[in-house]
Amino acid sequence: MTERTQRAEATSADGPATEGTRTANANGGRALRPRNWSPMRAVTRRLGADGSQSDQPQAAQRRSAVVDCALYLDGHRQAGDWDYAGALAAARDAESGFVWLGLHEPDLAEMTEIATTYGLHELAVEDAVKARQRPKLERFGEVSFLVLRTARYCEHTELTENSDVVETGQVMLFIGPQFVISVRHGDAGRLTPLREELEARRELLLNGPWAVAYAITDRVVDLYLEVADQLEDDMDVLETEVFDRQTSGRIQRIYQMKRELVEFKRAVMPLQRPLLALTAQMNRDVPKEVRRYFRDVQDHLSRTVEQINSHDDLLNSILQARLAQVTVDQNNDMRKIAAWAAIAAVWTAIAGVYGMNFGFMPELNWTYGYPGVLALMLATSLTLYRWFRRNDWL
Amino acid sequence: MTERTQRAEATSADGPATEGTRTANANGGRALRPRNWSPMRAVTRRLGADGSQSDQPQAAQRRSAVVDCALYLDGHRQAGDWDYAGALAAARDAESGFVWLGLHEPDLAEMTEIATTYGLHELAVEDAVKARQRPKLERFGEVSFLVLRTARYCEHTELTENSDVVETGQVMLFIGPQFVISVRHGDAGRLTPLREELEARRELLLNGPWAVAYAITDRVVDLYLEVADQLEDDMDVLETEVFDRQTSGRIQRIYQMKRELVEFKRAVMPLQRPLLALTAQMNRDVPKEVRRYFRDVQDHLSRTVEQINSHDDLLNSILQARLAQVTVDQNNDMRKIAAWAAIAAVWTAIAGVYGMNFGFMPELNWTYGYPGVLALMLATSLTLYRWFRRNDWL
Amino acid sequence: MTERTQRAEATSADGPATEGTRTANANGGRALRPRNWSPMRAVTRRLGADGSQSDQPQAAQRRSAVVDCALYLDGHRQAGDWDYAGALAAARDAESGFVWLGLHEPDLAEMTEIATTYGLHELAVEDAVKARQRPKLERFGEVSFLVLRTARYCEHTELTENSDVVETGQVMLFIGPQFVISVRHGDAGRLTPLREELEARRELLLNGPWAVAYAITDRVVDLYLEVADQLEDDMDVLETEVFDRQTSGRIQRIYQMKRELVEFKRAVMPLQRPLLALTAQMNRDVPKEVRRYFRDVQDHLSRTVEQINSHDDLLNSILQARLAQVTVDQNNDMRKIAAWAAIAAVWTAIAGVYGMNFGFMPELNWTYGYPGVLALMLATSLTLYRWFRRNDWL
Amino acid sequence: MTERTQRAEATSADGPATEGTRTANANGGRALRPRNWSPMRAVTRRLGADGSQSDQPQAAQRRSAVVDCALYLDGHRQAGDWDYAGALAAARDAESGFVWLGLHEPDLAEMTEIATTYGLHELAVEDAVKARQRPKLERFGEVSFLVLRTARYCEHTELTENSDVVETGQVMLFIGPQFVISVRHGDAGRLTPLREELEARRELLLNGPWAVAYAITDRVVDLYLEVADQLEDDMDVLETEVFDRQTSGRIQRIYQMKRELVEFKRAVMPLQRPLLALTAQMNRDVPKEVRRYFRDVQDHLSRTVEQINSHDDLLNSILQARLAQVTVDQNNDMRKIAAWAAIAAVWTAIAGVYGMNFGFMPELNWTYGYPGVLALMLATSLTLYRWFRRNDWL
Amino acid sequence: MTERTQRAEATSADGPATEGTRTANANGGRALRPRNWSPMRAVTRRLGADGSQSDQPQAAQRRSAVVDCALYLDGHRQAGDWDYAGALAAARDAESGFVWLGLHEPDLAEMTEIATTYGLHELAVEDAVKARQRPKLERFGEVSFLVLRTARYCEHTELTENSDVVETGQVMLFIGPQFVISVRHGDAGRLTPLREELEARRELLLNGPWAVAYAITDRVVDLYLEVADQLEDDMDVLETEVFDRQTSGRIQRIYQMKRELVEFKRAVMPLQRPLLALTAQMNRDVPKEVRRYFRDVQDHLSRTVEQINSHDDLLNSILQARLAQVTVDQNNDMRKIAAWAAIAAVWTAIAGVYGMNFGFMPELNWTYGYPGVLALMLATSLTLYRWFRRNDWL
Numbered sequence A, B, C, D, E: 001m002t003e004r005t006q007r008a009e010a011t012s013a014d015g016p017a018t019e020g021t022r023t024a025n026a027n028g029g030r031a032l033r034p035r036n037w038s039p040m041r042a043v044t045r046r047l048g049a050d051g052s053q054s055d056q057p058q059a060a061q062r063r064s065a066v067v068d069c070a071l072y073l074d075g076h077r078q079a080g081d082w083d084y085a086g087a088l089a090a091a092r093d094a095e096s097g098f099v100w101l102g103l104h105e106p107d108l109a110e111m112t113e114i115a116t117t118y119g120l121h122e123l124a125v126e127d128a129v130k131a132r133q134r135p136k137l138e139r140f141g142e143v144s145f146l147v148l149r150t151a152r153y154c155e156h157t158e159l160t161e162n163s164d165v166v167e168t169g170q171v172m173l174f175i176g177p178q179f180v181i182s183v184r185h186g187d188a189g190r191l192t193p194l195r196e197e198l199e200a201r202r203e204l205l206l207n208g209p210w211a212v213a214y215a216i217t218d219r220v221v222d223l224y225l226e227v228a229d230q231l232e233d234d235m236d237v238l239e240t241e242v243f244d245r246q247t248s249g250r251i252q253r254i255y256q257m258k259r260e261l262v263e264f265k266r267a268v269m270p271l272q273r274p275l276l277a278l279t280a281q282m283n284r285d286v287p288k289e290v291r292r293y294f295r296d297v298q299d300h301l302s303r304t305v306e307q308i309n310s311h312d313d314l315l316n317s318i319l320q321a322r323l324a325q326v327t328v329d330q331n332n333d334m335r336k337i338a339a340w341a342a343i344a345a346v347w348t349a350i351a352g353v354y355g356m357n358f359g360f361m362p363e364l365n366w367t368y369g370y371p372g373v374l375a376l377m378l379a380t381s382l383t384l385y386r387w388f389r390r391n392d393w394l
C-alpha cells in the first residue's frame, strides 16, 4: 500500500514539472515524461554532452531538493556554500577533488537541470526521479549509476495483523570521475549523519567518489542486517505463539510476516549482482582498496541473504506446523466435547430407562430406588471422567 | 479457453489460403501448410532470395492485413500511400531509410507474398501467422525475428470465480537492414498510437529499424508492469478476503489467480533470454545507443519477473494460510456447536431425571419443585454460557 | 504397467535370439546378451569393422522387422525392392545418395546382422532392441545415435480413475554418412505416412540423412505439442470438477493426472540436451540448413517444456486447493448437521421438561398446554431455521 | 540403523589393528587411527613410495580379507595362487599385464600393508576401511580411487511399516597402471560371479585395469536400475492402497517409502560427477574404448536419477493426495454418522413429545395412537434414510 | 537466543576497549568501533605496514585472550614462553619456522595490537572480534583469513520442546607466510587437545601454517559429521514418535528440529566455497600435499551437506505425514465417539418410546415387558458393538 501510494505521488508530482521542462526543451524533444504517458522514453545522447543543448543551469532559483552540496579537496571539505555547477567547475580545476551533491526526492525538472550540468544520461535521470526501482548497477560512459533499496524495521509495540513490519525506500548514486550524486527517496536511510562521520575521516575521502559510494552502501547493508535481526526476534515471538492454545488471528500474522519478508527479499536479493560487479578483480572503476571494502559489504549482504532464506524456509514450516497444530487442537477439542457428551448421555439414557411406563418395574417401588439411580449416575460419570482423564481426552 | 479458440480459428483460416498458395507454388513445393497438415515444414532456401521464384507480388488486390506501411528517410515519414514492395524499393535506393510495415493477423497467403518480397525465411513466416508462439529471438541471415507476447489486464468490477484476469496476445517483428515488419495478433498492444508518438521523435527514428523494435518492446514491457501492478492490487483484495469469515468461493479465487499468474508468467519469463541477447556487448546488429535503451527495457522486465515470483510465492502461502484458516474456522464452529449442545444436554439430562417414574422422589411433591428445577436449568445454562464465553467457545 | 510388460517381453524375446547369435559368434565372444544376464556388455570394436567377422548377412530369410528399405539418389526414391545390404552398397557407389531403413521392434539377432552390415556399435545396438531408453544423442565414430521417446494422447470418453492418459513409445535413429536407420517401438509415432510425405519433397531429401532425422524429430515433437494441448483440456475439466460439490473420486483423478504428467515429462525433458547439441553452431555433422530446422523443433520443444512446467505447478495448486475445498465442504456439512441437531435438541429439551413428573406443574393442566407447547416447538424450530439460513449454515 | 551399526563395528574392529600398526610404524608416526581418535589424519607421503619405510609385507600370514588375487596377462588369468606382492612384481615384469586384488571388509592393519606394497595414499586407505563413504573419484599420483555405493532391493512379501526396502553397501576401487584393487563392504554387490564372467571375455581384459573398473561400475549401476524398477512396483502398490478405504498404517508406509528413496538417492546422485569425469573427452587415464563404455553406464545412471526424481515428486503428491483423501473420508464418515444421528433424533424427539404429561393430549387416548406414532417414526426414518441415500450421505 | 546474547555481550565488551584504542590511535582515526556506532569502518592501509603507526606492542601486560603462543622450527615446538612479537621475530630470523598464536574471544584492543604486530588488515580484525560471522575465505595481501563456524551437538536426556539441539561457535584463522593465528569464540571446538596431537606429528608441522589450518578445519568438519550423525538419531526418534498415538507436543518437536537443522545448515553450507578455493588446482598459497588433505575435508563436508539436505527433505515430509496422521487419528476418534453415541442413542430412543404416555400400549402391561426391553437394549448394543468392531470403528 505504502509503495503504491508513493508511486502515485511521484507520478503526480512529475506532472507539472514535466510541463515546465517541455517548454524549456522545446527544440530537442528530450523532455522526460512520466511513465504513464510513455513509452517513448526517447533516444537521445547524454544531456549536455554538447554545450549547445544545456539551457544554462538555473539551480540557484528553486533548490528544494538539494540537501547538501560540498566540494572535497585532498579529503577535506572546502568551506562555503557551493551551488552544484560551481562546485563541479572547481573540482575540475583541482586535480584530486570531487563534489558530493545530496538530493532528496528531486522532481524531473530539477533533476534534468542537474543532469545537463553533470552530463548524466536521460535513462538514469528518468529512474532517479521515480521511487520504485530495483537495485542495479549501470554504466553510462564515465558515469556509474547505482540503485539501492533501503529497508527500515518499523518498531511496534505488538505484532498486529496489519502492521507494517518492513518499510523500504530508495537511494540512487551517480558516481562520476569527479562527483558523486546521491538521490534519496523515502525516510529510510538518512544520509546527513553519514556525511558528518565521513567528513571526520580524511583518509576515506582521499579515495574519491567511490569511497562515498562505499560508505552509503555499507550503511544501507548494515540496516539490512538490523532489519534481519529484528525479523529474527519477531520469528521467535511467532514460534512461541504458534504452539500456544489461543488461536485468534495467528495464521494471519504468519502470512503477514511472509509478505513483509517477501518485500524485504525484493529489496535485498537484486543487490547481490551489483556488488559482485563492484568487487570483481577486473573492475577498473573502483580503486583497489575500496573494492576490498565493498567485499566486506558483500559479505554482510550474503549473511542477510542467508538469514532471509532461512526465515523463508522456517516461515513455510511454521505455516505447515500451525496447520497441523490447529488440527491437533481441533482433535483435542473434539475429544473433550465427546467426553462430556458421553457423560451427559449416561444420565439421559439411565433417566430414560426409569422414565419408561412399564407396569412391572420393581426398582420404581424401592425406597432407595431414586437415590440409588442418582448414585449410579454419579458413579458412572465419575468413572468415565477419570477414564477420560487418564486417556488425555479431558 | 480464449487461447485455444484463437488457435482453432487461425488454423481454419489457414486452410483455404493454403490451397491458394499451393497452386501458385506448384513447382517448388514451398507452400506453407497449417500445422496439423504438418510436420513436413519443408527444407527450402529463403523465399525470393533468387528472383526466379517470386510470383510478382500482387499486394494491391487484397490488403486487409496491412494496417499501415510507411517509408522513413532521415527520421521523417515520407508522405504518400506506399505499397510494401514500392516502399522497400525506395528504401533500398535511399541510403539511411527504412520501411515500417504494420500487419494485423495476416493469413498465410498474404504473409507468403510479403515474405517473397522482403526475403523472409519460411520458418519465421510460418510462426508469424500463428497466434501462439513463445517469446524468442532468431536470426535468419540478415533478418532478425523477434516474438513478443503482449499482456493486458482485464478490468472487472469484482474478482469473480471465472473472470479472465490476464489476456495475452502476440506481436512479432522482422527486423532487416532496411525494414521492420510488425505482426500483431489479438487486441492487447495496439501499435497505431505508438507509431504516431514515434513519428513525432525524429532522433529516435534516425537509429533505424531497431529503434522501432525498441519502442515496441518497451511498450509491451510497460504493459507487463501495469499488469503486474494491477495483479498486486488483486492480491491485496485476496489477502483481505482470505482472513474474513465469509468463506463462499474464495479458494476458487485463489486458484484462479494462480492460473492467471501462470499464464502471465509464460508470457513474460521467456522474453528474458532474447533481451539478454539484444543487450549483450558483442551484439553487432543493434546500434550501441539502442542497446542501451534495450537495457532499460530489460531492467523493467527484471522487475516484472521479480514481482511475478513474489506473487507466486505469496499465492502459495495464501493457499496454505487459507487452508489453515478454514481449519481454524471449522474448529471455532465446532466449539460453538458443542457449547450449545452442552447447554441443551443439561436441560435434557435434568428433565430426564425428573421424568423418571420412581415411587419415592420427594422433589416431585415439593410445591417449588418444578419452578426450582426450571431455575436450576436456567442457572446452569447461564453459567455454562458465561464459561464458554470466557473461554472463547462462544 | 504397459512399459514394464513391454520390457519383460523384450527381455524374453531376446533369449532365443541370443542363443542363435552366440553359436554364430563363438570365436569372438561378441554375442549381445539380454540385460539380466549382464553386466558384461563386452568391450568389442564396432561390429563388422573388419570383414572377417561379418557372417554374410542373410537378411533375405527372416525380415519381419524391416518395414521399408529404400535408396534415395538426388532426392528421389529409387524404384525396386532393396535389401538393406544391397541398398547400402548402391548408396556407396553413388555419390549423394543414402539409404533409409525402417525397422519395427527388431530382435537382437536381426539387429546384430544389420549392425554388422552398417558398422554400428554394439552398445547402440543393445539399446536399439530395448524399448525403454531415455532420449539421448551419442556418437560412435561416424555414426550418430539419436533416441527419441514418442508420446500419444489416449482418447477416452471420460477421465476415469485408472485410464491411461499418455502412452509413450520409442524411436531410435542411426544417422551415418550414407544411411539413416529408424527403429520404432510401440504404436505411438508410425513413420510410414511421414515417409510418403517426405518422398513428395525432393528438396528436403537433398539434404541427406539428417533431413530424415529432422523430419522424424519434428513429427515426434509435434505430437508432444498435441499431447500437451490435450492435457490442457483435461486440466480445464479437472479445474471445473475440483470446485464442484460432488466429491467422489476426484482426488484420485488429480493424482492420476500428475502421474501421467510425470510420465510425459520424462519423455520430453531429456530431449532438450540432444537438441541443444544438434543446433549448436559448432556442430559439424548436421548441415547448416537442417540445423536451422532443428532450431524450429527446439523452439516447439521449449514450448512443451514450459507447458509441462506450468501444468505441474497448477496441478500441485489444484491438489492444495482441493484439500482446502474439501475442508470447506466438511465445515459446511458440519454446520448443516449442527443446525438440524439444534432444531431437534429444542424438541427433545422442551418435551423433556413437560415429561417431568412434578406434582405441581400448572401448564400440564391447561387446556391449551399441549397445543401451546407444540406451537412453541414449531415456532422455535422455524426461528432457528431462518436464523441458520441467514447465517449460511443451512 | 544398519548403517550406524556397521560403522560402529568398523570402528571397533579398527581398534586393535591400529595398535599393531602403531608399534610397527613407531618411527614415522604414520599409524592410521580410527575416526574418533582423529582428526590428525596425518600428513605423510604415499606409503612405501620410498623403500625404507615398507616393513616387508607379511600378507601370507593373515589374509582373511583377500577374496581373490590374480594376475592377468594378455587378457588371460595366469594359473597359480598369487600373493598380492608377488603378483604385482610379476605384472611389473610383464608389459601388458595387471593384478586384480579383491578384498572384503579389510581391517586397517591389512589394508596398510597392501597400501605399502602398492603405493596407495594414506587418505584413500583410511576411506577404504570405512564402510560409509559417499561416491567419489579421486586421484593420488598415478592411482585413481573410485568409491561406489551399492544398492540392493530387499524382497519382502508385503510392504510393512518398518521393513527395509533398500539396503546399501560399498565398493571401492584403486586403479593403478598395473593393478586394480576392489574393496567391498556389505552384502550388496558380490563380485565373484562378475570376475568369472569377465575372465571368459579376453577382449575386455585386454583393456587393462580400467576395464575391470567399468565392469564393476556397470554391475553396480545395473543394480540401481533394478532397485529403481522394483521401487516403481512398490509405488504402484502404494498408489492403489492410498485411494482405498482401509486407512490403517498407510501414511507410515508412504513416509517409509520416502525415507528409503532418500537413502537410495544419496547412493546414486553423487556418482554422477565421477562418471562425468570418467567419460570426459580430456580424460587421459581411461582408454578411449572404455570411456565409451562408461558413457553407457552414465546413460543408465541418468535414467535412474530421473526415475528417482519422478518417484520423489510422485511421493510428495501421494502424501498430499492421501491427506486430502483422509479428509474426504472423514467428511464421508461424518455425514454417515450425522445421517444415523438424525434418524435416532426423530425417534427421541417424537417419543419425547408423547412422553409429556399434559392433562389434555387427545392422541394419548386414541386406540391407534401408539401404533400410529410407531408407524410415523418408522416412516420418517425410512424417508430420511432414502433421502440420505440419494444424497450420498449413506 | 544464545546467538543474540553472545553478540550483545561482544558489543558491550568492545565498548571500553574501543575507548582505550581511540585515545591510543588519536592521530590516524583508525580506531575500530563496535558495529552499531558504524558504518564508517574506515579506509586505512594494513595496520603496522609502516613502522610509524605501531604503538609498541605491550602484549605482556594484559594477555588474557592468548591461550598459547609457540614457535615451530623444522616441525618441532621450540621450548620457552614466547610472547607473540618475539615469536614472530624469531620465526622471521629462522627460515622454515612459523608461529602459532591461539586466542580465545579477544577484545578489540588486544586484537588491534596483535594486528599491528602481524600486519593484519583492519577489516579482518573487525570480523575476528565479533562472534557472528559466516564461513568465508578472504585474502588481504599475503595473509589469508579463514572463518569457520563450529557446531556442537547438545546432549540431552530426551528431546523436549525447547531444548537446544545444535550449538554453534566460531573459529577464525589468519594464515600468513610465517604465522597462523587462531581465534576461537564460544565453547564448541576447543583447540588445545588438537595442538597437542599436532605437536606429536612433526611431518605434519613441516608443511607450515597451512597444515595447522588443515588440522583445525578437519576437526571442525569432523564435528559436523558427528552432529549430523546425532541429528540422524534424533530423526529416528522423531519418526517413531510421529506415528504413535500419543500426540502431545510432537509437532512442536518437528518444528524445533527443523529450526536447529536450519541453524546447522547456515554453519555448514557457506564453507563449501572456501574449501573449493583451497582445493583448487590453481591455488598457489596452499602446499600441494596440504591441498590434497583439504580435499579429504571437502569430501567429508560434502557428506554433511548431503545429510543435511536429506534431513531437510525428510523433515518436510515428516511434518506433512504428521498432519495426515493427525487427521487420520481425528477420524478414528470421531468414529469411536460416533459408535458409542450410536449405542447410547439406541437406549435413549427405545426408552423414549416406552416413556410415552399412550393409554393403549400393551407392552407396558406385560410381565416381562421391562426385562424384555432391557434385554433388547443390551442385545442391540452388543450387536452394534460387534459390528463397529468388525468395521474398525471401535
Ligand SMILES: [Mg+2]
Pocket: A001, B232, B236
Ligand atoms: Mg501490497
Ligand SMILES: [Mg+2]
Pocket: A123, A126, A127, B296, B299
Ligand atoms: Mg528505467
Ligand SMILES: [Mg+2]
Pocket: A164, A165, A166, A167, A168, A260, A263
Ligand atoms: Mg511493508
Ligand SMILES: [Mg+2]
Pocket: A218, A219, A221, A222, A296, A297, A300, E039
Ligand atoms: Mg557494514
Ligand SMILES: [Mg+2]
Pocket: A156, A230, A233, A234
Ligand atoms: Mg519486534
Ligand SMILES: [Mg+2]
Pocket: A232, A236, E001
Ligand atoms: Mg531464534
Ligand SMILES: [Mg+2]
Pocket: A296, A299, E123, E126, E127
Ligand atoms: Mg566484516
Ligand SMILES: [Mg+2]
Pocket: A296, E041, E126
Ligand atoms: Mg564491516
Ligand SMILES: [Mg+2]
Pocket: A327, B327, C327, D327, E327
Ligand atoms: Mg484438515
Ligand SMILES: [Mg+2]
Pocket: B164, B165, B166, B167, B168, B260, B263
Ligand atoms: Mg487469462
Ligand SMILES: [Mg+2]
Pocket: A039, B218, B219, B221, B222, B296, B297, B300
Ligand atoms: Mg518501459
Ligand SMILES: [Mg+2]
Pocket: B156, B230, B233, B234
Ligand atoms: Mg482489480
Ligand SMILES: [Mg+2]
Pocket: A041, A126, B296
Ligand atoms: Mg524507462
Ligand SMILES: [Mg+2]
Pocket: C123, C126, C127, D296, D299
Ligand atoms: Mg545402453
Ligand SMILES: [Mg+2]
Pocket: C164, C165, C166, C167, C168, C260, C263
Ligand atoms: Mg501412462
Ligand SMILES: [Mg+2]
Pocket: B039, C218, C219, C221, C222, C296, C297, C300
Ligand atoms: Mg514441428
